[in-house]
Amino acid sequence: MTRKFTGDRLLVATHNTGKLEEMAHLLRPFGVAVVGAGDLGLPEPEETEDTFVGNARIKAHAAAKAIGLPALSDDSGITIDALNGAPGVYTADWAETDQGRDFLAAMTRAHHELEKKKAPFPRTAQFRCTLVLAWPDGHDEVFEGVAPGHLVWPIRGKDGFGYDPMFVPSGYDVTYAEMDRWEKNKISHRGRAVQMFVNGCFGG
Helix, strand or coil, rough: CCCCCCCCCCEEECCCHHHHHHHHHHHHHHHHHHECCCHHHCCCCCCCCCCHHHHHHHHHCCCCCCHHHCCCEEEEEEEEEHHHHEEHCCCCCEECCCCCCHHHHHHHHHHHHHCCCCCCCCEEEEEEEEECCCCCCCCEEEEEEEEEECCCCCCCCCCCCCCCCHEEEEECCCCHCCHHHHHHHHCCCCHHHHHHHHHHCCCC
């Protein structure tokens, strides 16, 4: 049986302001206020696993033990079918440069890899989000959300972050970056994972 979350304030184990803002918006209707790990000065643990759930568990358990309260973590990324699921857990790593993260460079790399393989169209991909809610006693609950779609080039749109400008979700003809941010949340991988989290940990 899923363990319920009974608090009204939740630590989200992320230093990513975009993710934190999305999580705050998604959880606000349920009376839950969120605080980020960065706001509390918690360090970012090294992500050493090769799966989304593995890395999410590292972050959630580290934060829960550090503050003695339940902590929610998110590990997410994009998996591209023609690239055998890459970049996957290395989604953010593809954006790393000497000057910091550059997602235009990451999207360009993805496009070049697809061109090199002469990948057929549509170039299908999925955004994936794994949430882990961990308690200080070591217990955790896992929730996974997937948003299927395809990639486009050149990129389109100025909103969103990460790979949003090249990803068109199934059933739509606009990219994530061309959508209103809060409209995107209703159909996004993170929105779907949060809904599962809410249903599991707040439901009766």
